[in-house]
Structures are given as C-alpha cells and as structure tokens.
Amino acid sequence: MIQRPRGTTDRLPDMAPAWRLVTETFQRQCELRGFVPISTPTIERSELFTRTTGDATDLAQKEMYSFEDRGGDSLTLRSEGTAPVVRAYVQNGLHNLPQPVKLYYITPIFRYDRPQAGRYREHHQIGAEALGDASPAVDAEVIDLLWSTYRALGIDDLRLELNSLGDPDTRPAYRQALVDYFTPLADRLDSESRERLTSNPLRILDSKSPTVTELCERAPRSLDYLGEPALAHFQSLQALLESLEIAYTINHRLVRGLDYYNRTVFEFVPPDAGSQSTVGGGGRYDYLAELIGAAHVPGVGFGSGIERVLLNLERSGTTALPPQPIDVYVAPLADAAVAEAMRLARRLRITGVGVECGFRGASPRSHLRRASRSQARVAALIGQREMERGVVALKPLNGTAQVEVVQAEAVNGIQSVLAEET
RNA sequence: GUGGGCGUAGCUCAAACGGUUAGAGCGUCUGGUUGUGGCCCAGAAGGCUGGGGGUUCAAGUCCCCUCGCUCACCCCA
Numbered sequence: 001m002i003q004r005p006r007g008t009t010d011r012l013p014d015m016a017p018a019w020r021l022v023t024e025t026f027q028r029q030c031e032l033r034g035f036v037p038i039s040t041p042t043i044e045r046s047e048l049f050t051r052t053t054g055d056a057t058d059l060a061q062k063e064m065y066s067f068e069d070r071g072g073d074s075l076t077l078r079s080e081g082t083a084p085v086v087r088a089y090v091q092n093g094l095h096n097l098p099q100p101v102k103l104y105y106i107t108p109i110f111r112y113d114r115p116q117a118g119r120y121r122e123h124h125q126i127g128a129e130a131l132g133d134a135s136p137a138v139d140a141e142v143i144d145l146l147w148s149t150y151r152a153l154g155i156d157d158l159r160l161e162l163n164s165l166g167d168p169d170t171r172p173a174y175r176q177a178l179v180d181y182f183t184p185l186a187d188r189l190d191s192e193s194r195e196r197l198t199s200n201p202l203r204i205l206d207s208k209s210p211t212v213t214e215l216c217e218r219a220p221r222s223l224d225y226l227g228e229p230a231l232a233h234f235q236s237l238q239a240l241l242e243s244l245e246i247a248y249t250i251n252h253r254l255v256r257g258l259d260y261y262n263r264t265v266f267e268f269v270p271p272d273a274g275s276q277s278t279v280g281g282g283g284r285y286d287y288l289a290e291l292i293g294a295a296h297v298p299g300v301g302f303g304s305g306i307e308r309v310l311l312n313l314e315r316s317g318t319t320a321l322p323p324q325p326i327d328v329y330v331a332p333l334a335d336a337a338v339a340e341a342m343r344l345a346r347r348l349r350i351t352g353v354g355v356e357c358g359f360r361g362a363s364p365r366s367h368l369r370r371a372s373r374s375q376a377r378v379a380a381l382i383g384q385r386e387m388e389r390g391v392v393a394l395k396p397l398n399g400t401a402q403v404e405v406v407q408a409e410a411v412n413g414i415q416s417v418l419a420e421e422t
Numbered sequence: 423g424u425g426g427g428c429g430u431a432g433c434u435c436a437a438a439c440g441g442u443u444a445g446a447g448c449g450u451c452u453g454g455u456u457g458u459g460g461c462c463c464a465g466a467a468g469g470c471u472g473g474g475g476g477u478u479c480a481a482g483u484c485c486c487c488u489c490g491c492u493c494a495c496c497c498c499a
Contacts, residue, residue: 113498363453365459366452
C-alpha cells in the first residue's frame, strides 16, 4: 500500500475542532488589530530562501525541499514564512499603502528533517509580519498579537524570551568578541561549535551541549555591543511590554536559527522546556528586503507552529468549538424514496437546518440505528406507504410519539418538532 | 545525519518451549421485529502477522536486510 510521505500527517475529522479553534482564534486576534490575510505560493525560487536564510544555517544546508522544474528553474517548497511575504510586499508594491502593512497567514511549511514529537516535515504555522515601520511599538504590537492569541486559547504559562542582536554595523564587533572569547577555549568545544567559530559564531550560543552551555555563561553578550539606536529601540520595547503587562525574560543566548534577524528576537517556550519545544518565535528583519534585491524595508514578525500550539492546548484544557449540528436524519425506506428524501433534505437545508440523508432504501431499523448514532434529533421516514399518501413520518428520537405530516408541510412540521424539543 | 524502542483486523490487544485453519473486545454491516433507533442477542465482513531473504520437517515467534512508526540527539515551529 502506498503510504503518506514520512513526517506528514493526515488530519482526520476528529482533529478539526481543535484545529479550527486555533486558526479562528488567531484570525480574530489579527482582525482586532487590523492585520489582513496574505497568501503566497507554496513554491518559490530557491534563491529567495538561500539568500535570506543564511548559508551556515541547518535550514539552508540540509533541510530544504528543493527541485528543478521542467524549465530548469530551481524551486523550493516554502521552508519558512517571512521571506515569501517580504517578497510579495515588494513585488506587489505594498509600500504604496499606509505603513506599516500588517499581514498574517496560516500556511504549511516544509523542512526535510527527522520527524519526532512536535516535529514534522510538513507542519503548519500561524504567522504575522508588519512591514514598513521601524518603530519599537510595532515590535510590541506583534509580540502582543502572539501573546494575546495564546491567552485567548487559554495558554498562559509560556515564557517569553527576549534579546537584541543589534544592527549590521555593530555585528562584526560582537562577532569578533565571540571569536576572541571562544578561540582559546576551542579544545573544550564540540566539533560542531568549533566549526561555527569560523562559519557562524553567534550560533555557538545556541548549543545545547552542557560544556558549551557552561562556557557561554561568561561569553560576551550582544546587549553590551548594541549601538545607540539599537539600545534605545530595545529599551523602548521593554518599556512598552511592561506597560502592556507582558512578562518576559532576557535570554542572552537567544540568537534564532535564521540569519536575517537584527535587533529584536523573541521566542515563546513552555515551562517544561524540552530541547525542541519552542511554540512560536520571531523578530525584526530590517535588512531582509535588501537581501533579495529590493529597497530597504524594515519589518518585524513571527511564526508559531500550529501542531505545537495544539500540544500546549492539551495542557491548558481548553475545549474546542462544537461543529455544525446535524438536526435531522432523512431515511428513505425504499430505493424509490431516495429522490424524495433528497428533495426534503434540500428544502430543510435552505432554512439552515443540518440534515443527513440516507442514500439507499433500507429497513427502518438500520436507518434508525444510523440516525441515533448521528446527533440528529428527528428522523424523517419516507417509504412506500408514505409516498402513496404524499406524507412524511416524523419520529423524534427522544422517544416522544411519531407524527405524520403531508409532504408540503414537512419542513414546517420538522421545525416545530425541533422547537418543541428545546 | 546519529542512537534507542516498536511493527499481528479500522482501533486496543492475545497467540507457553518455534507446532494444526492467527483469536478477542470495541467499531462496521446484516439479522433477531413481513416498516421503527439506543440496551440485549446472533451472524457476517474485515489479516499476504509492514516487505524481502535465511535457518528449520515446521516461523507471527529465531537470524539478516529493508521500509515504516516512535522517542531522544541535532536543529527548528
């Protein structure tokens, strides 16, 4: 049997209520702030991701789903949410709208990785990006959006971690400081961290190796290397978060896995933090647009994995929305009655009543068994006898007496039976 | 990419030392009621025991390979 590709999932109907709860809660929070939806292609030119993500990142080096199409172009399945939105902003001239342009999306993300708990090759993210305004208040707004979404879902125990990486003009000095600090300790670094010493020293801070972690304690901190504007930005953001009563902790080792970030970076992590447990994260990326050959466009945003939100939702005990109720089951008791049954179902649905319809003539017993398995409160029976007399038998499933109505009155009759019950 | 655990019906699980035709519960369908649900009872359908190879008179069971699931590392959401 052909099976689904590794690391993908079939989302079955019983998952739908929780899924909808997350996406609809997020959409609601977006709309409350004037964030509007955007959708970009599932495939992009590979350069979009390779040029923005950073050569030394794992994502660029080994996790992208890339292929050559029949025309010889290299395309890549969306490996992260931000670059495509920035590309769409530039390509469609959204800088002509009032700034910042506030966008949100719900989209699948593809990364070739070994699957495990909370990690898939195709996962889904809720995300938002605010483009065209460099104010720290925009950072605060974006963080507030994600924080409020979690809160609205009843998830209130995530820790917000915050850091600032500074700007490109101060980055070299900080990078050099890290190299100067770690080089004498190189023999105590694991091989991976030693490689990063030349390729991407900031990412050494992200290492989970206990010995490296210990060395990081005394490592230079990016906050000490911020320029005056970046420092002011960071302080202003902190003040805004405090006035919004959004608790945070500063994590000097928070650097994020993508290279395009500058200044603000943040992550929301659960209290029982395992190693791959980040629920959502993001930051500012004022130089991303330039990496793809566009003008300078400041931006800030986040992505949050829906599957991981769901894991935390279980812990919070929040319950999902009920689905559209089915009120009526229409049962054709003979094949000749199927057409009439479907006509009645349509008439009921036009009035907004949820109806399931049996598709084959079968015994009342099997239809009624099926009807009581559904959530229907009334069964409408149409058999040979009813057809001959132009009536429909209405059987309330709570045990009250069955009644008969003429076909033309069936909709009214069913509605009054439903009304009596409630 | 590295390491551990696990693969028997749609689901949850049985099948002593290798030994007849691989079973049960739940679920599904049908019947018990010539046209009336839930409960109960009965019956049926549903398995190349993940796949391939090997050992053996004999393999769901032992060995090898492979695929998949899962957990952890790594990395990220």
